[in-house]
Amino acid sequence: MQVTMTVNGNEVTATIEPRLLLVHFIRDHLLLRGTHWGCDTSNCGTCVLWMDGEPVKSCTVLAAMANGREIRTVEDLERGGVLDPVQQGFIEEHGLQCGFCTPGMMMTARWLLDHNPDPSEEEIREAISGQICRCTGYKNIVSAIRWAAEHPSTTEVNA
Amino acid sequence: MxxxxxxxxxxxxxxxxxxxxxxxxxxxxxxxxxxxxLIDINDLGxxxxxxxxxxxxxxxxxxxxxxxxxxxxxxxxxxxxxxxxxxxxxxxxxxxxxxxxxxxxxxxxxxxxxxxxxxxxxxxxxxxxxxxxxxxxxxxxxxxxxxxxxxxxxxxxxxxVQHGSGSAYEKVERRAGDWAIAAAGAALRVEGGSVSYAGIGLAAVGAEHFRCARAEASLLGQRASEESFSEAARLVSESVNPVADQRGPEDYKRHLAGELTLRALRRAAARAEGQGG
Missing domain, CATH: 3.30.465.10 (Uridine Diphospho-n-acetylenolpyruvylglucosamine Reductase; domain 3)
Structure with a gap:
């Protein structure tokens, strides 16, 4: 079957098997490997990307169901060589060890900050409660997201 | 559609x-x-x-x-x-x-x-x-x-919608996002000090139709009190049919079903009171 969707602002059309999951379409057809494939059971959250402006677990969405929709992946966080504050925050606060959960964490964090620019630690922990960091680095992940909240524009950091 | x-x-x-x-x-x-x-109905806004x-x-x-x-x-x-x-x-x-x-x-x-x-x-x-x-x-x-x-x-x-009613839900899970080990919900309407409506919903404990009719019936006409709630909770514990699995043994789930019913009833009653019922 044929699907057409917008991925990070670019329209893509492809012929796919109906059973293909969105996460595999993004990784294996579009070669956008920033989105990770983890538990495959919608528990770990490393496959989180945005569909029509909302974070979803792409291991539990069929690529066919994304037909006509807008997808945003972690590759779209950096714009024109400038890191998103969330990305900078993960650097500043050592928000990752192995990095496997990071893309999903950052996509959820970006969405949270877009809707709640000054979240409390509790609100951050609730927002990422569907995502697992097996390095157990939650403290630093929360700090990284707080850092991004306190530095809403990274240009000031790079200056 | x-x-x-x-x-x-x-x-x-x-x-x-x-x-x-x-x-x-x-x-x-x-x-x-x-x-x-598969028929995708996500566009049925x-x-x-x-x-x-x-x-x-x-x-x-x-x-x-x-x-x-x-x-x-x-x-x-x-x-x-x-x-x-x-x-x-x-x-x-x-x-x-x-x-x-x-x-x-x-x-x-x-x-x-x-x-x-x-x-x-x-x-x-x-x-x-x-x-x-x-x-x-x-x-x-x-x-x-x-x-x-x-x-x-x-x-x-x-x-x-029932005027003057209150409701609450209590769930115990192993971690955020998991299925319940056991869960209980209660809905109460209290009129003139006595219970005129009682609903007790149960998940994960093998309750018939997800509820406990015996416990509900025991509350009707009673005062909304610790005594009547404890009796309803006891009936829930007695009535449910939980299955031992990786989330816990049968007796633990049976205990939880009763305890969570009690907690849900207390909160539902407090909320019903807040509604002026």
Whole structure:
């Protein structure tokens, strides 16, 4: 079957098997490997990307169901060589060890900050409660997201 | 909608409706479901409402968990809905998962099934021939089995609004987003100091139709007190049929079912009082 969707602002059309999951379409057809494939059971959250402006677990969405929709992946966080504050925050606060959960964490964090620019630690922990960091680095992940909240524009950091 | 119903009629039991997909896709990955045809109803925006219609709160089948959680009206009329939604899956899953999909999956541990049982909700089921209403007791036929026929789809859930009532939901889970070890919901209406309506919904403990009729009956006409609540909780513990699994042994779940019923009844009563009932 044929699907057409917008991925990070670019329209893509492809012929796919109906059973293909969105996460595999993004990784294996579009070669956008920033989105990770983890538990495959919608528990770990490393496959989180945005569909029509909302974070979803792409291991539990069929690529066919994304037909006509807008997808945003972690590759779209950096714009024109400038890191998103969330990305900078993960650097500043050592928000990752192995990095496997990071893309999903950052996509959820970006969405949270877009809707709640000054979240409390509790609100951050609730927002990422569907995502697992097996390095157990939650403290630093929360700090990284707080850092991004306190530095809403990274240009000031790079200056 | 007509298109979806026509597709259902054409493909019958070989087809499945897919809404949020967060129950069906995992079932397909495990090969527990093997539909030949999936009918994606995510574009049926006219089924995604949460709104009051006279004396009922109406939840469209495509209302997502997030929509229910964001509805101030739903949370005010039925605090049990927000109590439950806060502990259903996780925020990202709640962005996709739907009210209709949850109860049509009919997992014995599913939270909204217990909530709707406690609230005596009604399901509206549609087909190309029209619609029919089914009480929650008749909606769930057994584990993973509902009254929705092969050429039918769930359209909405209607919950009767009762003035002066209160409700609450209590769940114990191993970690955020997990299925319940046990969960209990209570809805109470208190008039002139005595209980005139009692609903007790239970998930994950093998309760028939997700409720405990014996405990509900024991409360009617009684004072809303620690004594009557303890007796209802005792009856729940006695009546349920939990199964030992990786989430815990049978006696622990039986204990939890009673204890959570007690806690839910206390909170429901306090909320009913707050409503001036």
């Amino acid at each position: 007509d298109n979806a119903l026509a597709l259902l009629e054409r493909h019958g039991s070989e087809s499945r409706i897919i809404a949020g997909g967060h129950s069906l896709l995992p079932m397909m990955k495990l090969r527990l479901a093997r539909p030949e045809v 006219d089924l995604s409402y949460v709104r009051r219609d006279g004396d009922e709160l109406c939840l469209g089948a495509m209302a997502r968990h997030r929509d229910l959680l964001n509805s101030h009206e739903a949370g005010t009329l039925f605090p049990i809905l927000h109590d439950a939604e806060r502990v259903i899956a996780d925020p990202i899953v709640r962005n996709r998962g739907t009210v209709g999909g949850s109860i049509c999956q009919a997992d014995p541990s599913e939270d909204l099934s217990a909530v709707f049982a406690a609230l005596r909700a009604t399901a509206v089921i549609g087909s190309s021939k029209g619609t029919r209403k089914v009480a929650m007791d008749d909606f769930h036929i057994g584990p993973y089995s509902t009254a929705v026929g092969p050429a039918e789809m769930l359209l909405e859930v209607r919950i009767p």
